Amino acid sequence: MIRIEALTHVYPGRRRQPSRVAVSDLTLSVPDGTFTILSGPNGSGKSTLFRILCGLSVPSRGRVLIGGHDLLRDPAAARALMGVVFQNPAVDKHLSVTENLSIHGALYGLSGAALRARMDEALAWTDLDGRLSDRVDTLSGGLARQVELAKCLLTRPRLLLLDEPTTGLDPASRRAFLDALGRLRRALGMTVLMTSHIFSEAETVDRVAIMADGQLLAHDTPQALRAxxxxxxxxxxxxxxxxxxxxxxxxxxxxxxxxxxxxxxxxxxxxxxxxxxxxxxxxxxxxxxxxxxxxxxxxxxxxxxxxxxxxxxxxxxxxxxxxxxxxxxxxxxxx
The missing domain is CATH 3.30.70 (Alpha-Beta Plaits)
Structure with missing residues (x-):
């Protein structure tokens, strides 16, 4: 699903700051239908890589293929396969759950019965029943995260990118979110790439990739890494x-x-x-x-x-x- 080839990104120098290599000659493949966690220390290049995969930054060199589509040459086709959950909330806290989902669906051309069917499908796994008319700012952190994920699922993405989605959640909410994510991935056959600093979250995924100083240091199953x-x-x-x-x-x-x-x-x-x-x-x-x-x-x-x-x-x-x-x-x- 994701193929990254010899990717390099350099932030240009400024008046008092030299240029900096954030990602260096990185090659990585994420097979279709797998769950991969990306981790690394501060300044490792994870955030830069995430922004490139989302189409928010253009790399200095290299190539990214999403579902066979070149992200730089055919960004619309590549982005059509994605759903993205950012670390910072991307829902309007002053709107209700239903209003947030309706607006997102409308941006993708969904309306009427088709939108209602997609909303029912996207919300079926959540604990939001009875809270659909509530404003997002009245929900707990765990429920608000469920709204974020449900919003992404409206478009039935083949690839889900998540940037530290459990940040700020208590342990029970974090586990509930990850359990739901795992069930959805298996049911829908999605590919998931998630950044995380919580290593217990990586114990049950398919593969773990570790970055440092812009380079890929390890990429293997949790069992092989522990070995x-x-x-x-x-x-x-x-x-x-x-x-x-x-x-x-x-x-x-x-x-x-x-x-x-x-x-x-x-x-x-x-x-x-x-x-x-x-x-x-x-x-x-x-x-x-x-x-x-x-x-x-x-x-x-x-x-x-x-x-x-x-x-x-x-x-x-x-x-x-x-x-x-x-x-x-x-x-x-x-x-």
Missing amino acids: RLTGDVVVIETDRPDALAARLRGDLGAGVIRHGDDLRVDEVPGGDAVAFLERVLADYRPEVRGITVKQPTLEDVFIHVTAEARAAGRGGVSEIPRGPTSAEEQQESAA
């Missing part, structure tokens, strides 16, 4: 991360990744995590605030592959900031 880390992961909490990291590298030969104020060792020397834990506590106990041994998760894989990429570009310094947020991604989109 990259063959042993346990040791997480060390400390008030002196730089000093302790240097000692662990020098004394124990451990490959250490700094993640915020935590230190992570996902390739334990000798392969025995418990023995390594005991050695750390015996030799460095005053510097350790807490220590955990756990099975690797997708978040651990994300930290591992992005830290490896940054280490390669920074003379071997493996460090990645904690918890990617959307703020820098929004700045990236505005660049």
Whole structure:
């Protein structure tokens, strides 16, 4: 459904800011009918890529095919296959649910019985029954997100693009939204590409793509990605991360990744995590605030592959900031 070939996008320099490569020679395929999550640290290029796929930005080089249509040469045909849910709400909060859907349908030439049938179809999976006449600003965050998705489904898209759609939702609403999305994808045979920073959301999807510094670092099934880390992961909490990291590298030969104020060792020397834990506590106990041994998760894989990429570009310094947020991604989109 999506084929990206050697895509590059460069933001031109300004008076006090040099030009910046946001996406670099990226090639990626998303097969028809699959669910892919795109993740990466701040400034990784996700937002730029999302804008290009939506047709809101023109890349500097490369090609994007949507359902076989060239997005640059035949944008109308490519966009006709898409539905898009942006991170920021794209419904009018002062209008009712029905009014929002009716206006969106009218923009696509739907009216009368055809529009009513499409609305019934788009709303069938939701919890909005009895709230169709209510203004959107009276709905909970989860229900408002359901309106967004129902609006996109009016046009029966073959491809659904979602930019962090669960941002701001409580855990129950997030799970309900994702469950509904999964059911709809299977029932309608849609292809879904979604950006997310919540790694638990990626555990059940078909494939996960990880970006950093504008490049694609990994693209595989969740199971295959987790298999990259063959042993346990040791997480060390400390008030002196730089000093302790240097000692662990020098004394124990451990490959250490700094993640915020935590230190992570996902390739334990000798392969025995418990023995390594005991050695750390015996030799460095005053510097350790807490220590955990756990099975690797997708978040651990994300930290591992992005830290490896940054280490390669920074003379071997493996460090990645904690918890990617959307703020820098929004700045990236505005660049």
